[in-house]
Amino acid sequence: MPKLKNKSSAKKRFKITGKGKVRFYSAYLRHNTSTRPKQMKRQNRGGQIMAAGDARLVKRNFLRA
Structure with a gap:
């Protein structure tokens, strides 16, 4: 079975924190x-944690990492 790829645009917009939450910038x-x-x-300064x-x-x- 082939590897699943991430969406390239999502890699640039979101980061996963150490506890598994999603961080984004406004x-x-x-x-x-x-x-x-x-x-x-x-x-809108700095990052925020997504709901x-x-x-x-x-x-x-x-x-999908």
Whole structure:
């Protein structure tokens, strides 16, 4: 049986933490940020832990490592 491959786009967008949770980085911070509120830019800084239900789908369908 052939090896299962990860989705290349998912490898760039998500990371699995040491405890098996899925970490992701928020959108809307790449360009045109001068028109966005300061609060939005502050809250989107850094990474976030994905909700359990969404993380289960990401791990099952995209990150088959």
